[in-house]
Amino acid sequence: MLRFLVRRLLGAVVILALISALTYLLFFTLPSDPALLSCGKNCTPANVALIHHNLGLDKPVPVQYGEYMAGIFTGRRLPLGNCPAPCFGLSFANDAPVWTILSSRYPTTLSLAVGGAAVFLTVGVGLGLVSAWTRGSLFDRLASSVSLMGQSVQIYFIGPLAIYLLVDRLRWLDPGADPDWSHDPAGAVGGLVLPCLVMSVIFWSNYSRQTRSLMIEQLAEEHVRTARAKGMGRGYVFFRYALRGAMGPIVTLFGIDLGSVFGGAIITETTFGLHGLGQLAVAAVTQTDLPLEMGVMLFSSCAIVLFNVVIDASYAFIDPRVRLL
Amino acid sequence: MRLRNSTARTARARCGAALLAATALTLSACSAGGGTGGDTGGGGADGAKASVQSVTLGTAADSVGPATAVAGAHKGGTAYDLEQNGINHLDPAQAYINQEQIIGQLFSRQLTNYRIDPRTGKTTLVGDLATDTGESSDGGRTWTYHLKPGLTWQDGTPITSAQVKYGFERLYASFETAGPQYVQTWLSGQDFRKAYQGPYSGKSLPDSVIATPDNRTIVLHFLAPHPDTPYAMALSGSGPVLPAKDTEAKYDSAPFSDGPYEIADYQPGKQLLLRRNPHWDPRTDPVRDAYPDEWDIELGIAQPGLTERLMQQAGHDKDALALVAPADPTQTPLIATGAQYRSRLVSQYQPFVDVFNINTSRVKDERVRQALMYAFPMRQVQTALGGAPQGDLATDLIGPTVAGFQAADPFGKLAEPNGDPAKAKELLKQAGVTHLKLTYAYADEARWQTVARTLQSAFAKAGIDLQTTAIDSTSYYTLVGKVNNPYDLYRTGWGADWPSASTVIPPTMDGRLIADGDTDYAHLNDPYVNAAIDRVEKITDLSQQAVQWQQLAQYILKNDTPVIPYEYDKYFNVHGDGLGGVTYNSPLGAINPNTVYVK
Numbered sequence: 001m002l003r004f005l006v007r008r009l010l011g012a013v014v015i016l017a018l019i020s021a022l023t024y025l026l027f028f029t030l031p032s033d034p035a036l037l038s039c040g041k042n043c044t045p046a047n048v049a050l051i052h053h054n055l056g057l058d059k060p061v062p063v064q065y066g067e068y069m070a071g072i073f074t075g076r077r078l079p080l081g082n083c084p085a086p087c088f089g090l091s092f093a094n095d096a097p098v099w100t101i102l103s104s105r106y107p108t109t110l111s112l113a114v115g116g117a118a119v120f121l122t123v124g125v126g127l128g129l130v131s132a133w134t135r136g137s138l139f140d141r142l143a144s145s146v147s148l149m150g151q152s153v154q155i156y157f158i159g160p161l162a163i164y165l166l167v168d169r170l171r172w173l174d175p176g177a178d179p180d181w182s183h184d185p186a187g188a189v190g191g192l193v194l195p196c197l198v199m200s201v202i203f204w205s206n207y208s209r210q211t212r213s214l215m216i217e218q219l220a221e222e223h224v225r226t227a228r229a230k231g232m233g234r235g236y237v238f239f240r241y242a243l244r245g246a247m248g249p250i251v252t253l254f255g256i257d258l259g260s261v262f263g264g265a266i267i268t269e270t271t272f273g274l275h276g277l278g279q280l281a282v283a284a285v286t287q288t289d290l291p292l293e294m295g296v297m298l299f300s301s302c303a304i305v306l307f308n309v310v311i312d313a314s315y316a317f318i319d320p321r322v323r324l325l
Numbered sequence: 326m327r328l329r330n331s332t333a334r335t336a337r338a339r340c341g342a343a344l345l346a347a348t349a350l351t352l353s354a355c356s357a358g359g360g361t362g363g364d365t366g367g368g369g370a371d372g373a374k375a376s377v378q379s380v381t382l383g384t385a386a387d388s389v390g391p392a393t394a395v396a397g398a399h400k401g402g403t404a405y406d407l408e409q410n411g412i413n414h415l416d417p418a419q420a421y422i423n424q425e426q427i428i429g430q431l432f433s434r435q436l437t438n439y440r441i442d443p444r445t446g447k448t449t450l451v452g453d454l455a456t457d458t459g460e461s462s463d464g465g466r467t468w469t470y471h472l473k474p475g476l477t478w479q480d481g482t483p484i485t486s487a488q489v490k491y492g493f494e495r496l497y498a499s500f501e502t503a504g505p506q507y508v509q510t511w512l513s514g515q516d517f518r519k520a521y522q523g524p525y526s527g528k529s530l531p532d533s534v535i536a537t538p539d540n541r542t543i544v545l546h547f548l549a550p551h552p553d554t555p556y557a558m559a560l561s562g563s564g565p566v567l568p569a570k571d572t573e574a575k576y577d578s579a580p581f582s583d584g585p586y587e588i589a590d591y592q593p594g595k596q597l598l599l600r601r602n603p604h605w606d607p608r609t610d611p612v613r614d615a616y617p618d619e620w621d622i623e624l625g626i627a628q629p630g631l632t633e634r635l636m637q638q639a640g641h642d643k644d645a646l647a648l649v650a651p652a653d654p655t656q657t658p659l660i661a662t663g664a665q666y667r668s669r670l671v672s673q674y675q676p677f678v679d680v681f682n683i684n685t686s687r688v689k690d691e692r693v694r695q696a697l698m699y700a701f702p703m704r705q706v707q708t709a710l711g712g713a714p715q716g717d718l719a720t721d722l723i724g725p726t727v728a729g730f731q732a733a734d735p736f737g738k739l740a741e742p743n744g745d746p747a748k749a750k751e752l753l754k755q756a757g758v759t760h761l762k763l764t765y766a767y768a769d770e771a772r773w774q775t776v777a778r779t780l781q782s783a784f785a786k787a788g789i790d791l792q793t794t795a796i797d798s799t800s801y802y803t804l805v806g807k808v809n810n811p812y813d814l815y816r817t818g819w820g821a822d823w824p825s826a827s828t829v830i831p832p833t834m835d836g837r838l839i840a841d842g843d844t845d846y847a848h849l850n851d852p853y854v855n856a857a858i859d860r861v862e863k864i865t866d867l868s869q870q871a872v873q874w875q876q877l878a879q880y881i882l883k884n885d886t887p888v889i890p891y892e893y894d895k896y897f898n899v900h901g902d903g904l905g906g907v908t909y910n911s912p913l914g915a916i917n918p919n920t921v922y923v924k
Contacts (some may be wrong), residue, residue: 033842036802040422041822041832046516049504050499050502081499096578096593100593167637167639168637174640271630272630275594
């Protein structure tokens, strides 16, 4: 297990280094000049050159990249001020330390991801289980149809619809709001209910369909039939034998979906006016804010890579046949 | 280039004009139709009309505080502001876009400022920290300001003339690159950073440049006469900085307040929370009523959600407004026609004029450029961009918020707003041009894609083959700003820095400025125009100067036709019912937060 973790973590470091280098290089393939976004009307050659110097863009790209990556561990002295470790640079747009900005944003995305995942796993897997249990029933057919619809819609379609109906008209739910867990936990939950529900819709339908078919497949397996023949109860076999067999692929799907959850956060946060990493990523790109782009990319990649290591490790617990090497 | 939106490099500037003597001057700027939101009128019959007013130069008596009270207003409560973008700069010296300047009104004060009558919307330039808008001598080269007594910082420290001088010296520092550069250029020339490196060099500007003969007097010595000085002193950076609280570049995230509010919490791109500054004395302030106890400024609220929130006003959105964000174009028809929005609608001109630049270094024959002007379908373009609520059809380089505005229409565009392809064909024939093929570049966004198709179809009727090229919107200004760009037609916008065309014509039409990244996007380089700019800039009678700018603008448009103006932008949006005293700051093109109260 230890060997597995060390190997996977070393692999994660290589992946993150590649992602960071690629992001940095991609930024410079665009013809846009961040200095021209901040010089306003004062875009004289002298002012643009000064801004290039202040932003560190007057150095060769590999040197900039090296200094940026080293700064994460050692901190940096920048023309616009000190940036203590972990230094992800100062935002090109507003001169604020990127780490401070990231720290104020990740709780929203994390809350959204955890809340959304809790909803789509519970609802999706639950619906799939009930459908498999009642295979061929009216409920099964209805659940399949609803799942198909859920899979077809998009957050930017159902989001505004849900806001209009549930917030503006019926006033059943609070509009989306950034969570403040330390000062207002009740308000944090209230502000996340609708965004989590909406974000989960596009995911739970997939889980419901997958769970249903995996369970039906598992229930037809010989070991399940044997268990039933040995006199075990239907419910016991359903959960103890069939579900355990179906869990592996569902967890794999969840691991793959995690990247999509972050992707979904961009649209969900924009739709509900939340300030998470997704909204930050959009702002960084539209403002050609390289340090912020790098910060968001590294932070999100790190989260996804680490979570996948955890998912892989969890196979050992779900299926004892898996040996982690 | 518009400076109202931080995602697009834009120029928002203000306008200035002043007499050498401090006599009242009326600039025929079109501006604040004054209060709105049911207080002083607003939307107009069709819900989209903006009105034209004037900006006057006030007297010492006008500069005495407190600000004019709003009828029925009371102190208390929290006002909410919804901002589409984050705030890039809180350091007043770095503030240029109208969002930064209007929010800065809440925590920073300048030597002068715009006093907006909450009843009539009449806008007057008055002394803010200063006792008046300035006294000039030495033919307009020297300007003297006296600070009012009793001015303090948020910790109670008195404000002195030395701190104002220090504020001006900071403008020279290497990190101050975003704000306007008028004052430092006027004091030390174009290469002002070579003349002086800022207060962190351990040196101070000599008295021959800025003198402070006593604690309340500051004397500015310019290299040349600058009659616009009273207006330049209303720019955000024309105020004091307390050296003990100066954190250099980091001041941009946490400036020290001398205004009615101080910064309680700031999370970049997310929220700016302002609470009352107990040391602000309303008796010294003729501009700010400062009724709410707090301002909660929510940043990064995407459209159309922002407009939807203001329309629906659920929860605390009842007490919300958008200081600078106009309504999303998808919502404007609903707002313009909905009777329920009438009482809380603001529809006013902004200082921005939008144009399509014709690259004169590629399209060299003015008859061809005039053919494009005739063929241009301005009505369809206006419709594609959201219709009249977003902006009125423009036929001039100088917009209605600027002194001297006359709405000249040398090509009869208002009579043929859909374009006159026959006239265009005739001009092309005269120029001996057949099979004209041009390249139109646009930022790759949905609305500009629609406009591209509109132009393509209209120009085809005149026999012009318009090739369209989409540019990634983050690279748009970089690419169209290049001197050797391969495009013939591209859009930009420009806003006056104060209500004078001194901040419009020279930066956009002076051919001697042409360089990569400059703002003469059409690359016009007409020796007559260049010489005329020098001549008009020297006129010290601002009324006369305004007339001359207008004449020059008309000459440029009629004879050189380097651009096709198409829209005078408007601020058009609703605010929550829970707010009163909502007036409009026309020189900044934004809601004026100074008179707002929570009902």
